[in-house]
Amino acid sequence: MSKLQSPLLSAAALAVLLSLSSAGQAAPSSEPIQPIPAAKAGSPATVELGKMLFFDPRLSKSGFISCNSCHNLSMGGSDNLKSSIGHGWQKGPINSPTVLNSRFNLAQFWDGRAKDLKEQAGGPIANPGEMAFSHEHTVTALKTIPGYVSAFQKAFGSPEVSIDRVTQAIAAFEETLVTPDSRFDKWLKGDKKALNTQELAGYKLFKESGCVACHNGPAVGGNSFQKMGVVEDYKASSPAEGRVAVTGKDADRFNFKVPTLRNVELTYPYFHDGAAATLPEAVDTMGRLQLGKKFTATENASIVAFLRTLTGKQPNFALPQLPPSADATPRPTPFEN
Numbered sequence: 001m002s003k004l005q006s007p008l009l010s011a012a013a014l015a016v017l018l019s020l021s022s023a024g025q026a027a028p029s030s031e032p033i034q035p036i037p038a039a040k041a042g043s044p045a046t047v048e049l050g051k052m053l054f055f056d057p058r059l060s061k062s063g064f065i066s067c068n069s070c071h072n073l074s075m076g077g078s079d080n081l082k083s084s085i086g087h088g089w090q091k092g093p094i095n096s097p098t099v100l101n102s103r104f105n106l107a108q109f110w111d112g113r114a115k116d117l118k119e120q121a122g123g124p125i126a127n128p129g130e131m132a133f134s135h136e137h138t139v140t141a142l143k144t145i146p147g148y149v150s151a152f153q154k155a156f157g158s159p160e161v162s163i164d165r166v167t168q169a170i171a172a173f174e175e176t177l178v179t180p181d182s183r184f185d186k187w188l189k190g191d192k193k194a195l196n197t198q199e200l201a202g203y204k205l206f207k208e209s210g211c212v213a214c215h216n217g218p219a220v221g222g223n224s225f226q227k228m229g230v231v232e233d234y235k236a237s238s239p240a241e242g243r244v245a246v247t248g249k250d251a252d253r254f255n256f257k258v259p260t261l262r263n264v265e266l267t268y269p270y271f272h273d274g275a276a277a278t279l280p281e282a283v284d285t286m287g288r289l290q291l292g293k294k295f296t297a298t299e300n301a302s303i304v305a306f307l308r309t310l311t312g313k314q315p316n317f318a319l320p321q322l323p324p325s326a327d328a329t330p331r332p333t334p335f336e337n
């Protein structure tokens with residue numbers, strides 16, 4: 001047992017070190033989790049353009065799939081499916097993580113292959129299994145739509161449409177997708193009545209069992225890569241191998257970005273393969289595989305009750321009205337591969 005736990009302890013120590021080294025943004029606190037800071041407000045015109053692009057299915061070959069299709073902002077920024085559905089109803093390879101609070105991630109994607117939100121945003125548009133378009137097609141289409149040309153003018157000071165500007169605007173919008181004021185954050189800020197006895201007991205267990213070694217910081221995750229299956233192997237229902245795909249290092253096999261647990265009650269199903277349908281199941285698996293602990297039903301229920309207090313204020317804005325296509329805009333081809 002102690003032999004099995006040693007890699008965990010070093011992972012734990014590493015996670016704490018990592019969170020300390022990136023703690024510059026938060027005031028020192030005795031808690032391993034900090035409140036979600038308010039949204040970083042970029043230029044309003046850029047954010048507005050990014051919002052339009054996020055909701056616009058014309059960024060896809062089918063004219064049917066937008067970023068919001070798989071990161072539905074009415075459903076916690078995810079699609080609540082085991083794996084996403086892409087162009088031509090293709091089954092995606094991996095569960096769609098939430099876009100909420102993604103600005104706190106140390107890198108984007110489960111394996112961290114995009115360094116930031118801007119780099120990430122270019123991926124799905126050109127991915128044949130997602131939006132199946134090309135960057136050139138996207139730019140060509142947007143250029144023909146007068147409403148977009150003026151939105152680019154407002155956002156960037158000139159009407160040039162480029163993929164660089166598209167991804168910059170989407171990233172600026174995503175920076176605003178934070179969810180402050182959860183009940184847990186109210187408690188962290190001193191409102192001792194914000195949590196009930198069961199939720200507090202759950203938080204205590206979450207800390208004392210060692211969940212916080214990997215799930216810490218403002219996003220309760222997102223700030224390190226850790227092995228899935230520390231004490232016991234995880235039998236994944238998909239072929240994804242995690243961080244090794246990026247680094248090529250065998251030690252990174254089955255290391256995944258620790259997901260944020262903010263709004264986790266909204267972002268089911270869980271894990272990179274979406275194999276855990278419910279929170280009690282996910283908590284049970286984490287306890288056994290990561291910590292070698294079998295929680296009782298009462299312990300499991302209190303951790304789940306704590307996790308539900310992490311749901312914050314969801315983004316709330318008027319739906320963007322998208323400018324109509326012009327006569328010259330290329331038409332979507334939903335039924336072609």
Ligand code: HEC
Pocket residue numbers: 054059065066067068069070071084085086087092094095096097098099102105107108109110111117120121124125129130131170
């Ligand atoms: C067909 C479904 C689908 C579409 C459309 C889609 N995504 Fe995703 N998104 C995913 C999946 C699946 C992943 C995880 C992929 C991986 O990690 O390998 C992901 C990952 C992300 C992440 C990283 C989150 C994290 O925690 O690592 C961000 C941010 C994101 N998408 C934003 C966008 C934006 C912006 C668009 C539109 C330009 C978009 N997505 C379109 C399914 C989709």
Ligand code: HEC
Pocket residue numbers: 008011206209210211212213214215225226227228230256257258259260261264267269270271272273282283286287290291303
């Ligand atoms: C050694 C690091 C580590 C420890 C300790 C740990 N986790 Fe995790 N947790 C992860 C990783 C990595 C994932 C993603 C694994 C995957 O998808 O394959 C994850 C995923 C989750 C998820 C699913 C989130 C989602 O959106 O898919 C939940 C819920 C969760 N952990 C809760 C807990 C709880 C509760 C504990 C304590 C009992 C805990 N974790 C302990 C690293 C850890």
